[in-house]
Amino acid sequence: MRVLAIDTSNLVLSVAVVEAGRVLAELTTNQQKNHSVRLMDAISLLMDETGTLPEQLGAIGVAKGPGSYTGVRIGVAAAKSMAWSLQVPVIGISSLEAVGMNALGFSGLIVPLFDARRGQVYTAAYRADGWEALRAEAEERLVLLRDWCASLRQQAGGEPLLFLGEDLAIHRELIVAEMGEQARFAPASYNHPRAAHIGLLAFRKLAAAGNSHELVPEYLQLAEAEAKWLAQNPAPAGKEQS
Incomplete structure (x- = not known):
């Protein structure tokens, strides 16, 4: 079984095809370009390079944020679209955890962060759990x-x-x-997911x-336009905005 993995949650575009314990191919770029235009071409290239047929994919892994609203x-x-069409599960992975994985083996706290403007950052703290995973020490x-x-x-x-x-x-x-x-x-080179x-x-x-309908992005804050709308349209007393 193979897994297609995707990260467009920030400036970096990264796509990979992996099997259990083996990376078959990976493409990563760090350029100011349009992910919406380039993502499907990158997926097609890696599927062709690895000889992977759609029916060989057992799951889709994707960076679910936090990060750029548009990128996420x-x-x-x-x-979600590919998982739904292939009838396979989709697994959301923290964009911060994906960056933190670069530091497996470090003995102290691992602190990935993304700029969120106005002196703020999206961040979390992890500790290496051996050489395969991270353990969260402070939530996103x-x-x-x-x-x-x-x-x-x-x-x-x-x-x-x-x-x-x-x-940084x-x-x-x-x-x-x-x-x-x-x-x-x-x-x-360690700063890129x-x-x-x-x-x-x-x-x-x-x-x-879960199935493709259950995955939701993790933004950690409202988009500026949504925040302004909610400020201008407060919920009536006794009701919450849905």
Whole structure:
């Protein structure tokens, strides 16, 4: 059985075809281009390169966010559509966890983050669980980076923290100021999500996989347009917005 894995949740576009314990092919680019235009071509290329027929796919794994609203929607919509047409399960994987998987083997806390503007980041904290998976130490959140650093200082004690993510250049100065020598930074190649990790994680989570209708994106906050609409159209007293 093979799994097709997709990540379009941020700037990176990554697609992979994996089997249990083996990556058959992976394509990853980090360019400012339109995922909606390029995703299906990338999938077709990898399916052809690996000789994978649609009926050989046993599941679809996809980065479900947080990240770019548009990017997350593109990947999740494509994964759900393919899973529905093939009648296979779709497994949503945290976009943060996918980046954190690059640091398997690190002995301290692993802290992936994405910029969320206005001094905020999407982030979480993990610890390596052997060489195959991560264990969440702090749940995904949208938080001011300065507040997050204060929380990490309490949680980590004196152990090192490895920060990961393509947006680190925006926040590195503040992280160093707040965390000092506890803050560690990996080479640039470790900051990009890999669809191969998403595919291998999807294999581990197959038993809990749902159907294509059950998967929903994880944005961690409302889109700006939706937030403005809700502010201008408050729910009547005693009722909630659906």
